[in-house]
Structure formats: C-alpha cells, structure tokens
Amino acid sequence: MPEWSFTLLVNQPLTAEQADAFDHCDAFADGAVSYTLGPENPGDHARVPDSGALEELSCDIDAPTLLDAVAQVARAVRLVPGLRAVGVRYDDIVTLEEAAQRCGRELSRQREEFTGFPDPEPGTGGTEFYSWRKIAEWLARVGDDVPETPPDLLVADRALRLADALEGADVPPGTLRALGLPVN
Known part of the structure; x- marks a missing residue:
C-alpha cells in the first residue's frame, strides 16, 4: 500500500x-x-x-x-x-519517490537520463529534494499531462x-x- x-x-x-x-x-x-x-x-x-x-x-x-x-x-x-x-x-518540496507517486511515473535516480530534468534544490543536505512545480513543468515539456x-x-x-x-x-x-x- x-x-x-x-x-x-x-x-x-x-x-x-x-x-x-x-x-x-x-x-x-x-x-x-x-x-x-x-x-x-x-x-x-x-x-x-x-x-x-x-x-x-x-x-x-x-x-x-x-x-x-x-x-x-x-x-x-x-x-x-x-x-x-x-x-x-x-508541499512543493519532494523526494524523487514522492514526485513519482504524484505523477504515477517512475523517475529514475539517474537524472542524467532525463534531458532537462530539474536539479535538486540547494541546501537540502544528504537527501535530495526537488521542487514539484519544476518537475510538473518538466513533465509537461516532455509530453506528460500531469496536473500540478x-x-x-x-x-x-x-x-x-x-x-x-x-x-x-x-x-x-x-x-x-x-x-x-x-x-x-
């Protein structure tokens, strides 16, 4: 679950x-x-x-x-x-796992596979955190219809x-x- x-x-x-x-x-x-x-x-x-x-x-x-x-x-x-x-x-700040859950799509930890995928937010320490808004914008650019x-x-x-x-x-x-x- x-x-x-x-x-x-x-x-x-x-x-x-x-x-x-x-x-x-x-x-x-x-x-x-x-x-x-x-x-x-x-x-x-x-x-x-x-x-x-x-x-x-x-x-x-x-x-x-x-x-x-x-x-x-x-x-x-x-x-x-x-x-x-x-x-x-x-909240806007998410882990890759949370972002994947929101969009229903696997988001590889190998970000270099995804041209233009947003970088982690600065100063987040050991765990990488991302802006959901930026990921949703990126998904829209690559053709995925994911609501913000x-x-x-x-x-x-x-x-x-x-x-x-x-x-x-x-x-x-x-x-x-x-x-x-x-x-x-």
Whole structure:
C-alpha cells in the first residue's frame, strides 16, 4: 500500500489539552501524524516564527489513494475535542519517490537520463529534494499531462473547506440538496 505525505490544515492551533488528547489517541499511536505545539498562552502564537505551522498536521499515511489517506486523518482528528480538518495541501518540496507517486511515473535516480530534468534544490543536505512545480513543468515539456495539483488533493481540500464553511451554518436542507450536496 502506498504512503501518502501531505499537510492537513486544522481549525486552530492545538491547546495543551488537545495535544494531550492527540498524544493519547489510539488513532495517532503509530506516529504517522505529527503537530507543532505552540506557546501555552494563545496570545503568543503570533510571535512564533512560523505561526502557520501551529495549524498544520504533517501526515505520512498508508492508504490505497490520497483521498483515502486524507479522509482517514480528517476522521481521526475529530476524535480530539474541538479540533477538525479544514483543508489539505501538498508541499512543493519532494523526494524523487514522492514526485513519482504524484505523477504515477517512475523517475529514475539517474537524472542524467532525463534531458532537462530539474536539479535538486540547494541546501537540502544528504537527501535530495526537488521542487514539484519544476518537475510538473518538466513533465509537461516532455509530453506528460500531469496536473500540478492532483485531482484527489483538490477534492479533499474543497470538501474539507466546504465542511468547515458549513460547520454551525444554518443552511436549509433544500438549499443543500439544490447545490447537489447530500442531506442526512
């Protein structure tokens, strides 16, 4: 089963209580999902160098598809009181294995086989990392029709954003049906 790496966006930085619940939740026991805990005082969150990271979960999930992987984590996040998924994204920086997974094509470690293949990003240390955007542009130049953002990622992100927008909203069931959304 493939492993999918993505960033799940959550509705708020984790509180100390939520972090404790997260750490003791069986759904997260395998360590495939991680978070950044900010200062105890929520007023200090803005002073954290990368405060956006406080509302992100780094995920490496085994699942048949990316959509299944996102759904699995989004469902598990709801087990932590007050926390919910509100979006998902792929980061631009990838390994060759992650890039191959995104495009569904073997990308040889012998980059010299591929004329014009992007060089690794500078300063990435021992593991070589690449820009997905540059690889997608290269794939388009060699004739592969690979979207910069995979359809599964678009569906997952839009569904989570819609669910977040509907959270607590007073939308009549008839309106939801007219929009093509299921109503319980």
